[in-house]
Amino acid sequence: MKNIRLLNGDEFKVSDIIPKMYDDVFYYGYLGQHALSSSSCKKLIESPKAYATSLTEGSPDSQALRDGRLTHLCVLEPHRLDEFTFVDGTKASKSFKLTAEELGKDLVYTNLELNKAQKIAEAVLANEEAAALLSGCEFEIPAIGEFMGLPFRGKADAKKGTTIIDLKTTANIQDFEYSAKKYSYDLQAALYLDLFDADDFIFLVVDKRTLDVGVYTITAGFVDSGLQKLQVATDAYKNYIMSDYDLEQYTFYGEL
Secondary structure (H helix, E strand, O other): OOEEEOOOOOEEEHHHHHHHOOOHHHHHHHHHHHOEOHHHHHHHHHOHHHHHHHHHHOOOOOHHHHHHHHHHHHHHOHHHHHHOEEEOOOOOOHHHHHHHHHHOHHHEEEHHHHHHHHHHHHHHHHOHHHHHHHOOOEEEEEEEEEEOOEEEEEEEEEEEOOEEEEEEEEOOHHHHHHHHHHOOHHHHHHHHHHHOOOOEEEEEEEEOOOOOEEEEOOOHHHHHHHHHHHHHHHHHHHHHHOOOOOHHHOOOOOOO
């Protein structure tokens, strides 16, 4: 594909837009509005209203999301920690609130959050299986393309040849197979296999409590499940967002 047309009609050469996608402001800001992703598909599956709301209000910044972002940095891009500010105390402290107000909450973490993330990162990197998996990888690699006629973006945590490796934290590694379906990781895997023209997708999982590390490969059935969810999401976008459907009239039906 030489060109990509975004949801707002803007058109880019793929070779021109990929370098821009390394910039988080462009990737999460501009493209967050004008290209779909695995995250936005999860919102579309929830409901078209949930997707539309996320475009104007964003998603709640839960502690789990903050922990996940910081852990990714500590494991995959520790050199970028200098871009962030770390303060003593808790998020309820005056110091944190003032600094977050000045710099933006996404750029400010507590030392408690940092220590927790570094502890998790140390467990991952001390595991020989995980270290071997990450050795020789490229990190935070963006891709963009069309899927079912719509523009999609993605950013691989790690890429080695034709294999995508995605780092996940979990509250209970023994329940990860359940969590993977609950949080639609199958959708992400199916999309990334297509976007990156990859042959394999591996989840590198670390338990935040026990610091146990797991390596999870995927089956054809897992990918098929993700493709079905992508179909539901893209249908919802075309039927309710592209068509300017009055979302106030969107209604769930059921029988109990």
